[in-house]
Amino acid sequence: MVQIPNPPPPEPSAARSVPTSADVARLAGVSRATVSYVLNNTGAVRISEPTRRRVHEAARELGYVPHAAARSLRAGHSRMVLMPAPSFPVGPLYSRFLGELQWALGRLDYTVVQYGTVGVHGDEAARAWAELRPVAVLVPGSDLGPPGVEVLKRSGARAVVTLGPEAVDGAHALLTDQQGVGRAATRHLYDRGRRAIGVVVPAERGLDVFSAPRLDGARRAVAGTDATVTELPLAYDERDAARLAARWRPLGLDAVFAYNDEYAMLLMRALQDEGLDIPGDAAVIGADDLMLGRLLRPRLSTVHLEMPAGRDLAALVDRAVHDPGAAPERHKVLGATVVHRESS
């Protein structure tokens, strides 16, 4: 960063003290309780319109903003839905899902915060999340266990929802069928006459929660047939892709499920640079059905994934918040359908 010389003079406002609801009460000539009723929109108490207006004007004049934490301490819970910020590079598919979910929860008056836990995992992370007292916690693809769920519930979370291949005791589960993704891709390659099938397993940390069940699904898809599945570790860089492409002929493979469309793009380029014909020498299929697959030549075959609708997930959270004692729900998500294009 380049420091720019001659900064402007200090901001005087930084030194001023933080206004409290007592200041607002004093200026408006009402009680603190009245200020609280008005600014927190408590429907329980009737307050005249002129008083209401006076409180709002005083709050505006003083720059007073209610304290969500104080309010949640009084109410016993917040409107905060906490999600751990993903520790893996987020693709366009997940970004879109997250955007929809935020929108849908926002419509139900929840606030979504993504919590950036660094170097802390599983149940230990749950303790850190619990300190913010979220009313609900949404955990995608994590290593949260029953103790972590328990910590969250004991600290007041009314709903814990996991989004991953397996359910966790005590939590609602959106069961992402990653095995189904590997199965669909591999079954497709088998049906196209391929028998020596590689499956890319990214070397990047945090992706194994997706890649391990995909590999497993690939193995199951051809179990008991004359086809083989070979695990292909691959880092997301050109050097590693070139190394793998150079080993393609010695490995005797004729097809690859490349984990997702981005790894498929990387590997397909390396195979082409190695002089291999796609799909002649190597049939390639990705997953996620990103636009980039349609921009490649040959056009990339892929597995289209049906992410859970933000609206459905928001409704599940809201149900669970209203009835925290209800039985954990289990929903299957991530329907996988093959989109056959030119690369396979």
Place this chain on the structure above:
Amino acid sequence: MVQIPNPPPPEPSAARSVPTSADVARLAGVSRATVSYVLNNTGAVRISEPTRRRVHEAARELGYVPHAAARSLRAGHSRMVLMPAPSFPVGPLYSRFLGELQWALGRLDYTVVQYGTVGVHGDEAARAWAELRPVAVLVPGSDLGPPGVEVLKRSGARAVVTLGPEAVDGAHALLTDQQGVGRAATRHLYDRGRRAIGVVVPAERGLDVFSAPRLDGARRAVAGTDATVTELPLAYDERDAARLAARWRPLGLDAVFAYNDEYAMLLMRALQDEGLDIPGDAAVIGADDLMLGRLLRPRLSTVHLEMPAGRDLAALVDRAVHDPGAAPERHKVLGATVVHRESS
């Protein structure tokens, strides 16, 4: 979502009450103040090791987690650094920057929370953020104004840092030189002998804070020369790219700065499908220096952007938190250098 039948029976723990520090004090046989001293690691008071251990054991047994909000009410501020969750689709470059920043702030014992504000903008959003009483707020590419900064400071934020093309009164500023990106790309095309230069402006909402200054920089780069700059609106989909490619010859253009590498990939494919030679008929340059540009044929020229280092930004936040009355700092970030490959 597919509901799976026969869910397991209700979790009994959901009905149990939330343990308080009073419960911990009772079980450990100490005062509530002692519990608070031990669990909040207050260095001010000396507490014997056996007492300390008894409190920790009681907390663990009861599943008690301290309340960050209560703690921040007592301390007067939190360790929370709030960032609005981006409202635009996040590319790999920004993802990496965010990851580094979280890591660096985590090392300084801050927690990064990304706040998902939906349908709320500028100073109104600032009020919502203020309710969480963050100790610092980092605002990338937003429409925050001086009143929003003031609201945040009055509610206890010790540092507000904006990351965008312009500084905001009262806030520290990382000034992203988006004009410089457009200027570098366009100057490169000019130097390659191009005179009829198109500049892609994405139709997607939320990107204009980047695209407008890039277009402006492009215009300035060739002001007073014999070259022209033509604004090319483009939605991120194949149909719109095909429509633009079909107009390429009538428009009489010979080069394009395609906003970033992803739009460049989309447009380059459409131009190639239209039978145009790259770079013969159309020189193409993107921005961001993503790996995908190296995977394309011809290899994509691009503008490499130097994002601010997470460590530097974290240090700035920490400085500002410790000295909230100091003069706002101004730093220039986003150094732009052209990476010339085959497409231009």
